[in-house]
Amino acid sequence: MAKRTKKTGVTGKFGARYGVKAKNKHRKIEEKQRKYHKCPNCGHFKLKRESTAIWVCGKCGAKFAGGAYIPQTDAGTEVKKIIKGIVGGE
Numbered sequence: 001m002a003k004r005t006k007k008t009g010v011t012g013k014f015g016a017r018y019g020v021k022a023k024n025k026h027r028k029i030e031e032k033q034r035k036y037h038k039c040p041n042c043g044h045f046k047l048k049r050e051s052t053a054i055w056v057c058g059k060c061g062a063k064f065a066g067g068a069y070i071p072q073t074d075a076g077t078e079v080k081k082i083i084k085g086i087v088g089g090e
């Protein structure tokens with residue numbers, strides 16, 4: 001029983017629907033959003049997604065907005081750099 005959804009993983013809930021390609025794509029994202037991430041505040045791997053783009057740390061209680069499915073996106077990092085450049089330049 002334990003190996004029943006080894007191949008399909010979290011997309012096992014969709015059953016035989018939606019096709020393998022779409023499910024594989026979905027699985028990549030959902031597995032990333034569900035696991036614990038590193039908290040930028042305290043450094044512990046206790047960061048969990050509370051809602052879309054809302055991340056809460058179970059260790060220090062930090063709550064912040066990030067990416068919809070991962071705490072930090074490449075686009076978000078770029079924006080942060082730009083903001084830093086503007087604020088620091090003044």
Ligand SMILES: [Zn+2]
Nearest residue numbers: 039042057060
């Ligand atoms: Zn924390």
